Amino acid sequence: MAGGSGFIGRAVAARLVASGLSVVILTRRSGVEFSNGGVRYVQWDGQTAGPWCLEVDGADAVINLAGEPITGVWTSEKRQGILASRILAGEALVEAIEASATPPKALIQASAVGFYGDRGEERLDEASPAGKGFLPSVVEAWEASTAAVGQRGVRRVVMRMAVVIGRGGFLPRAAGPFRIFLGGPLGNGRQWFPWVHIEDVAKAVEFVAGRSDLAGVFNVCAPSPIRQGEFARALGGALRRPVLCPVPAFALRLGLGAMAREVLLTSQRVYPRRLVAEGFRFGYSTIRIALDSVL
Secondary structure, three states, X not given: OEOOOOHHHHHHHHHHHHOOOOEEEEXXXXXXXXXXXXXXXXXXXXXXXXXXXHHOOOOOXXXXXXXXXXXXXXXXXXXXXXXXXXXXXXXXXXXXXXXXXXXXXXXXXXXXXXXXXXXXXXXXXXXXXXXXXHHHHHXXXXXXXXXXXXXXXXXXXXXXXXXXXXXXXXXXXXXXXXXXXXXXXXXXXXXXXXEEEHHHHHHHHHHHHHOOOOOEEEEEOOOOOEEHHHHHHHHHHHHOOOOOOOEXXXXXXXXXXXXXXXXXXXXXXXXXXXXXXXXXXXXXXXXXXXXXXXX
């Protein structure tokens, strides 16, 4: 698993280990190979082939979660880092798979609902086309970085994840203003806000990895889409704080530029059509249940 040291990767690794599987995480941490909590860590640089490639040979699955966070102001340097971290990691994994004597049975490629861009009220599923903007172009390139594994007969699953709710990543930052009584919806709060609980993400990864008949794109988001204002009210309720301070869209655009426009203010009414059709059951189907479980 590449990117396994992050917020999502730790949850996925914990679930797989609990199911009795052996997990090897590719990490940029310097030093010799080490183990911790039933997981073995092997060093890589996230860009090039190396001794770590031996771990790919004969693996049941390769899971690619590697990618620099998209939060913060999108300077030219930040944009380059967001794109390169995804492209180079994917290409390095493809190189390792192509060099393996026994290719892995599957490659699980992380992606994001940012693929769809700002779509207003449009109902989106896996068949919907890509949107326009920097983030959709990054996600398209991210997905394409591992497409070549199909030439080796490797089953490939692309998981377009929504905003992940858990004790890390997005939620602690979002909860900060609410804790000091300054929380509120972003912009007018009418934009659709796709989300998914961290445990359902880990469960979905295990689900598609274990189903040899599944391939292609899957939206990984709760089946009950909500608007951003509803999320703000649910977060305030979970923290027992009033929702008093809407953040004007112009202030977000002024402070964060394109990142605010393409991430915080964008509207994406996304549904997990394929997961539901394949019988996957979400453990957290409403935002209030999800937030209560974390906060």
